[in-house]
Amino acid sequence: MNCGEAQSLIEAFIKDELSMRKTKEFIDHIESCGTCREELEVRFLVEMTAAELDNETDLDYDFANMLKNRIVEKKRRIGNYTLLAFLILLVSAVLLVLAFYYFIIL
Ligand SMILES: [Zn+2]
Secondary structure, eight states, rough: OOOOHHHHHHHHTTTSOHHHEEEHHHHHHHOOHHHHHHHHHHHHHHHHHHHHHTTOOOOOOHHHHHHHHHHHHHHHHHHHHHHHHHHHHHHHHHHHHHHHHHHOOO
């Protein structure tokens, strides 16, 4: 992913509208590119401030931490998803092997 693409996805990322694959590519880019990370931080701050004004709450959020937590949470979810896909693949392989043996024995 290049900077142009990453920056065009910032809003979708903040609004949680990216697919799992795009989220992973986005986070990979953000973690290796200071320019886009700063851009994300600024846009995230603006979005959160606006959301807070809408809610008329006066909670003192730590926005930088919120963003960090969000990225950690996304990565955890992507990790779980990858593990699940791997387990499904493993079970399928085992079933295929069992089916194959069954077929041979008959
Ligand atoms: Zn970049």
